[in-house]
Amino acid sequence: MKIRFFNVIPNPLSDEDLTTSEAWDANLVLEGNSPYFLSSNSGKGKSTFLNYIFGLRNDYQGKIEINDKETRSFTLDDWAKLRKDNIAYLPQDLQLIPHLTVWENLCLKNQLTNHCSEKEIKDFLEKYNLLDKLNKPVQQLSIGQQQRVALIRTILQPFELLLLDEPFSHLDEENIAIGFEIIDKVCQQQNAFYIIATLGYNYGVTANKTLLL
Amino acid sequence: MIRKAFKPAGNKITLILSTLGTIVGLCLLLIAVQVYNDINIAIKNSNNDQFLVIKKQITTLNTIGVASSSFSTSEIETLKEQSFVSELAPFKSGNDFEVMVIMNIEGSQFPPFSTLAFFESIPNQFIDVKTKDWKWEEGQEEVPIILPNTFLDAYNYGIAPSMGAPQASKSLIGSLKFKLRIKGKQGKTIFYGRVVNFSDRVNSILVPESFLNYLNKTYGNEKQTESSRIIFSTPNKSDPAIASYLKQNGYETNKDQLKENIIQQVTSSLFYFLLSIGLIIVFLAALLFLLYSQIIINKSEKEIKTLLLLGYKWKFITKNIIYLFAKIYGVVTLISFIILIIFKWVFDDWLVNKVDLILPSSIALITFVIGLAFILLFLLINYLSISKAIKKIAQPR
Numbered sequence: 001m002k003i004r005f006f007n008v009i010p011n012p013l014s015d016e017d018l019t020t021s022e023a024w025d026a027n028l029v030l031e032g033n034s035p036y037f038l039s040s041n042s043g044k045g046k047s048t049f050l051n052y053i054f055g056l057r058n059d060y061q062g063k064i065e066i067n068d069k070e071t072r073s074f075t076l077d078d079w080a081k082l083r084k085d086n087i088a089y090l091p092q093d094l095q096l097i098p099h100l101t102v103w104e105n106l107c108l109k110n111q112l113t114n115h116c117s118e119k120e121i122k123d124f125l126e127k128y129n130l131l132d133k134l135n136k137p138v139q140q141l142s143i144g145q146q147q148r149v150a151l152i153r154t155i156l157q158p159f160e161l162l163l164l165d166e167p168f169s170h171l172d173e174e175n176i177a178i179g180f181e182i183i184d185k186v187c188q189q190q191n192a193f194y195i196i197a198t199l200g201y202n203y204g205v206t207a208n209k210t211l212l213l
Numbered sequence: 214m215i216r217k218a219f220k221p222a223g224n225k226i227t228l229i230l231s232t233l234g235t236i237v238g239l240c241l242l243l244i245a246v247q248v249y250n251d252i253n254i255a256i257k258n259s260n261n262d263q264f265l266v267i268k269k270q271i272t273t274l275n276t277i278g279v280a281s282s283s284f285s286t287s288e289i290e291t292l293k294e295q296s297f298v299s300e301l302a303p304f305k306s307g308n309d310f311e312v313m314v315i316m317n318i319e320g321s322q323f324p325p326f327s328t329l330a331f332f333e334s335i336p337n338q339f340i341d342v343k344t345k346d347w348k349w350e351e352g353q354e355e356v357p358i359i360l361p362n363t364f365l366d367a368y369n370y371g372i373a374p375s376m377g378a379p380q381a382s383k384s385l386i387g388s389l390k391f392k393l394r395i396k397g398k399q400g401k402t403i404f405y406g407r408v409v410n411f412s413d414r415v416n417s418i419l420v421p422e423s424f425l426n427y428l429n430k431t432y433g434n435e436k437q438t439e440s441s442r443i444i445f446s447t448p449n450k451s452d453p454a455i456a457s458y459l460k461q462n463g464y465e466t467n468k469d470q471l472k473e474n475i476i477q478q479v480t481s482s483l484f485y486f487l488l489s490i491g492l493i494i495v496f497l498a499a500l501l502f503l504l505y506s507q508i509i510i511n512k513s514e515k516e517i518k519t520l521l522l523l524g525y526k527w528k529f530i531t532k533n534i535i536y537l538f539a540k541i542y543g544v545v546t547l548i549s550f551i552i553l554i555i556f557k558w559v560f561d562d563w564l565v566n567k568v569d570l571i572l573p574s575s576i577a578l579i580t581f582v583i584g585l586a587f588i589l590l591f592l593l594i595n596y597l598s599i600s601k602a603i604k605k606i607a608q609p610r
Contacts, residue, residue: 056522058609076527076607084524095519097218107214109523157524 001067001086001160001192003030003053008062010048022211023049025062030195033187035205038197040213046197047092049213050163053195054089055079084113088159092166092197094150098139102130102149105138106156113157124152128178144170151179155186162187162194168203176203215533218520219513227508231501232541235591238494239549243584244556245487250577251561263299263450264339264414267464268442283439288462292443297452303440304333304417305425310397310433314406318389322379330393334422339444341414346407349424356393357409359419365411383411397432415444451478499591502538503598509534510602517606527607531600538595542588550576550584 005028009018018024023038024045030036038046051057052064055071064071066082074082083089096105106121116124125131128148138146147170154162162183168176180203187194202210274280284292284303293301312332317325337347346357369380386408393404412419429435447455459466510517520530553576561572 054522055609076604079607079609080521080524080526082524083522089522091522095515095522097516097519099220100217104214104217108218108520111214112524153523 001031002065003161004028004065004068005030006063006065008052008060008064010045010052011059011061012048013045014061021213023213028211031193033191033193034209035187035193036195037202037205037210038195038213039200039210042199044213046213047165050089050091050165050195050197053161054083054087054163085158087161087163088154088157089163090150090154090165090167092169094146096138096146096150096153099137101135101137102141103134105149106153109153110156115157121152121156124155124182127182128152128175142170144172144175147171148175148179151182155182159190160192162192164194164196166197166199169199180205215520215525215530216536218516219509219534219537220516227501227505228541231498231505232545234494234498234501235542235545236548236552238491238496238498239545239584239587240552240556241487241491242495242587243549243553243580245484245491246583247553247557247577247580248560249481249484250579251557251572255572263446263448264341264444265447265450265455265466266415266442266444267459267466270463270465281439283441284443285439289440289443292445295454295458297447297449297455297458299446299448300338301443301445302336302339304335304442304444305422306333306438306440307331307425308429308433308436308438310395310428313394313396315392315394316389317392323381323389324376324378330418332420332425332428333417333442334420334425335415335444336422339415339446340412340419342410342412344409346409347421349421349427351423351427354405355390356404356406356420356424358406359410359412359415360408361416361418362411362413363416395428395432397428398434399432402432417442451481453478495587499594502541502591502595506534506538506595506599507602509537510599510606514606517603521607527600527603531596531603534599534603535592535596539592542591546584546588553580 005023005026007025007027008023009025013024021044022028038049040046048057052060052071053066055074058072097108100108102125110116110121122131122134125134128151130145130148130152133141133145133149138149141149147167151164151167154164164183168179171179183194186192269275269282269284271282272280275282289301289303292298312330313327314330315327316323317327340347340359342359344357344359347359349356365381365383365386372378373380387410390405390407393406395402395404458464517530521527557576561574564572
């Protein structure tokens, strides 16, 4: 998968000085199978960057292409297919459905993609110490636990690109390490790469490229 | 699973009110359509359909000879031109000869009697009863006669009891022959009359046209005289234009024949009234349903966003919300038709007892079609509204 940004300037940042940004108002190509670290202080548009790639927002000047096709020309169905088969996204606010259980939240994704077996899902949960929370409504979990559920849900699909928006902000070092272990494994399996938005930490990962916003 | 994701709208009262409203509205609509349809079919099936006999009102002016009770040629022509008239025929009557009916059957229980009478004739297609003996040729002694049913009733329930004479069935009267003495400018002659049938539509003593022509030529006057009664056929007896035309020209028709017309007018008014009320209630309920669907979407906006984020298509999400309404509409339709069937059962029973009308026993196809059309219309309106809202949520900001 190849993502290209052609002088993209988000409308909310149009008055700001973007000369030092490696992503905004620049020609940028994202491809390959090594991770990208999207780094900046808050308010510089990390979530915006990921939302543009995922088709949640289009309030920008310039042009974005996915596999040489301009994203503004995508229909709603094109986006739905892309989200189901090509790009997985873990948003910062997780977007779990609070009144559904952990299992139901995971099934909601897997029933659509039919990507993992019940055993594979349970293996992920076990690895992330969540198996005992299977039938608990998500709203009864801690933020850290919710982040782990959301990460598992994100990878229950085929993808070429994984977008992660501050996925470990509420996790301890041990769980961050398990998270990366899972991410690396599934990316390898699917020959995919990921873009992770962080507040500047690299979590000890030697990234392919760090993009400063 | 996806349906579990949506939050219930919470306020069940809106949902219950909309459901009840739709049931009441739909029932009114269905009942109105069914009753209107039933009554129309019943009236079409009843006798005297599509034929009216008209005459002029007799006033004092007629009695003193100033006004004529006959229709002039121009009056007949004007009537012929009216849109509600399909076919028309003036009654032909005897002209300048006297008819005396003499009945004296020896050994019979019937008392001998004689009376002055008259003959009229109208073209066969206007006569409601068909009889194979209905013909007369010159030289034939026996003359077939059609009497009005009211004559038979008058005899059986009036004359016979008061005179102590036996009552007579139609077949008994049909077997009797009686003398007809004709007296005119050419002298006298005797024919034998036999009643071959009884008519509901025509209140006159009818003989075949050929016989009447012969009598006029031989004993009376061949000159065409003006008729005092006209029979006409019409595609729709309840056409309000007929009543207003008759009133405007001072013509009259048999009140009984217009009875069905009045029933039909009352039914029509009731039909339109019920239909309007039904429509208003149904559309108010539809609005409440729209409101309810918007509440569901607003309350579940976050969940809908999640589903879109996971890769669900907007159409799939719309279909799953519509499913909730399809279930409600299914129940509404079922209950409405059950109420309709119960109503029809009670109403038919009541109507058959009150008025002598025979109604079709089944629910009319048009009622089914209208019922289903409304439900489909509801679903369509909901679908359009919901899909618009979901698409709006799905659009990149």
